[in-house]
Amino acid sequence: MSDNELGRFLRGRREAVGPEQAGLPAGLRRRTPGLRRAELATLAGISVEYLTRLEQGRDRNPSAQVLGALADALQLTLHDRLLLRRLTKEAPDGDPLVCAAAPPLSRTARPTVRAVLDRLEPTPAVVVNWVGDVIAHTHGYAQLFGPLGVLDGDAPNLVRHLFTDPRAREAYPDWEREADELVAQLRHEVPLRDPYVAELAEELTVTAGAEFADRFADLGATPRRVGSRRVTHPQAGPLRLLYETLALPEDGQRLVVHLPADEATATALDRLTGRRPGALRAVADTG
Numbered sequence: 001m002s003d004n005e006l007g008r009f010l011r012g013r014r015e016a017v018g019p020e021q022a023g024l025p026a027g028l029r030r031r032t033p034g035l036r037r038a039e040l041a042t043l044a045g046i047s048v049e050y051l052t053r054l055e056q057g058r059d060r061n062p063s064a065q066v067l068g069a070l071a072d073a074l075q076l077t078l079h080d081r082l083l084l085r086r087l088t089k090e091a092p093d094g095d096p097l098v099c100a101a102a103p104p105l106s107r108t109a110r111p112t113v114r115a116v117l118d119r120l121e122p123t124p125a126v127v128v129n130w131v132g133d134v135i136a137h138t139h140g141y142a143q144l145f146g147p148l149g150v151l152d153g154d155a156p157n158l159v160r161h162l163f164t165d166p167r168a169r170e171a172y173p174d175w176e177r178e179a180d181e182l183v184a185q186l187r188h189e190v191p192l193r194d195p196y197v198a199e200l201a202e203e204l205t206v207t208a209g210a211e212f213a214d215r216f217a218d219l220g221a222t223p224r225r226v227g228s229r230r231v232t233h234p235q236a237g238p239l240r241l242l243y244e245t246l247a248l249p250e251d252g253q254r255l256v257v258h259l260p261a262d263e264a265t266a267t268a269l270d271r272l273t274g275r276r277p278g279a280l281r282a283v284a285d286t287g
Contacts, residue, residue, distance in 0.1 A: 004057035006087045011055045013074045014040050021075065043073035062088065064202035065213060072209040078164055081207040105129060105196045106251045107155075109136040113248065113255070122273040122280060124241075124258040127248070130190045131200050132159040132182070135253060140273050140280075144258070147234050159186055159200065163208035173230045183212065184221040228261055236268040242283055259283045 015034035019025060024039055037055070041048045046066060053059040062070075067088060071081045109117075109127050114136055117125055122140035129135055134156040142151060148171040150161050159182055162168045162175075172178045190197045204212040215221070225245040232238055240261040245254050259280070260266035266282040273280075 004060075006060055006084075007055040007057045009084065009087055010051075010070065010074075013076065013080065014055075017074055022073070040070070040073055044069040046070075060088070064205040068205040068209045068213050071206055078207055081209075085203060085206040105131065105133075106253060107133055107135060109253070110251065113251075113253075116255070120257065122269075122275050124269070125255060127253055127255050128158060130186075130194070130252045130254075131196050132157045132186060134158065140269070141258070143272050144231075144233065144236075144239075144269065148231075157200070158182060160204065163204055163212050171232055173232060178229065179211065179215060180221060181224055181227070183215040183218075185223040187216055187218075187221065188223055233268075233272070236272045239265045239268060241265065 014037070015032065017034050017040075019035060019039065022035060022039070022043060024035075035043075037051050038048050041051045044051070044066070046069065050059065050066075054062060067084055071084060074080075076084065106129055113127060117127070117136055117138050120140075121138050123138060124141040124144040126137040126141045126145075127135040134151060137151075145151065149165045149167045150156060150158065152161075152165075162172075162179060162182055168178075169175055186197060186200070201212075201216050205216070225247075226243065228240065228242050230238065230240055241258045242261045243259075244257050246257070247254050260269055260282045263282045266280050267277065269280050270277050
């Protein structure tokens, strides 16, 4: 990497965003293309002096919050947000997160837990660790949530999917509530000062911006272990699900089990999983 890739990236993206695109008046005379430094600084909530230092390469280690604010102000795509984060991490004086002192983050399920999943079929059930990585799941879960993109990639993560995959917005009619609850779990049900959570939070502060960062900063939000969710499935249509969360404290994991909340959902899930009618029975929602 050359000496000031980060600064050149920021300046190039600033000059590519017109004032009207950012919701600002164009003005009568503009000697430079795109946004002025003062305009971008105002939109991102930082000082002009600090933005100047970043563009000139005199500061190469901005916080995740600053990067997220700049990414939002510049209306960066997910690809460009990831590139922005990588440029910061690769800067000569970057400060990559060190996780050596953290308790090990398990990414495998114990055989007994997998046996429980086998006996839960065709119920949609998943095991995740404390940062939301998908560890194991039933076939019923894959058929329900796989088409939504939840299981895409080598290391699927529920939080990353919800905030960065456009399909999540279409799949969850109550996306705002889903985001509140998932971030509350990430924020509160983890070891104190956990570096794995800090690393994911830093990534999503850049890639998802204020929608994630504001929720992560909210210390008053509390996670729920039981509840309901609506899902719009590309094959099965609108579904109403109830979920129960069972803690696996020995591994820092949790098992989330989904059940149909009405007969229409039960019938749709039976068709989706190819099981006989009545394999999944509706559970009355009394909450």
